[in-house]
Amino acid sequence: MTAPQELTADPHQDGVDAAVTAARRVIESLLRAGSGSTAEMGRIADQLNSVADNLDEHAPAMNQRMVDMWAGEGTTRHDPVTGPENAIAPPLQLIGQSDGSVRGVLTLGLPYQGPPGHVHGGISALILDHTLGVANHWAGVSGMTAELTLRYHRPTPLFEPLTITGVQTGVDGRKIRTSGAVTAGGEVCVSAEGLFIAKHLPRPR
């Protein structure tokens, strides 16, 4: 039996991860403040643009950055679900379980809102697509999403811990079947069935 294993990159307390954590806070704070805020939004926009100008000035060429992103341990650092270097990632940390499934817990805030006080359905789809992909990796046979079928059973709450699970259920030639769910308080909010096809795009070199 395989021991549980962290499958996603551990966020660092410094460097780009710390800057990305701050950027996530800015996104959330802008939403909290809103158009009725007395904060000087014009000045805030200038400050944020100056931060972006500084980053762009020190960034490598795009093709070099793509090579770096896909080198070594970097593969789980930048995706939009688990990546500690990606400010739009919640981020979710996934653990491979001894029973072959993967599991993670996260709480989503205002940037991920769809219906009032609840998670946008597209965000649940993004999280489940990625989690099913990681479940395939953990199972040892992975591929690209060909079909993702979602059932939204009940609204998924913001501001509460959500448990995200995924497990590979079968492999038939190049066809890989995987299922998963988002649960809150032990109730299934969203369930997913995925068909993946064993195929991998080449890494940039």
Ligand SMILES: CCCCCCCCCCCC(=O)SCCNC(=O)CCNC(=O)[C@H](O)C(C)(C)COP(=O)(O)OP(=O)(O)OC[C@H]1O[C@@H](n2cnc3c(N)ncnc32)[C@H](O)[C@@H]1OP(=O)(O)O
């Ligand atoms: C630690 C963490 C690590 C890292 C973990 C990272 C996890 C990341 C997870 C994210 C996953 C994504 O979002 S991936 C990105 C989203 N997906 C995509 O962009 C895929 C775009 N589509 C494609 O590239 C293609 O259509 C493919 C690869 C799906 C299939 O193309 P292909 O390779 O040419 O294969 P093809 O011959 O067409 O099909 C092979 C067989 O599958 C069947 N098939 C193909 N598509 C379908 C379909 N939609 N529905 C039913 N069946 C289908 C065919 O009938 C055929 O069956 P038979 O005749 O053999 O019986």
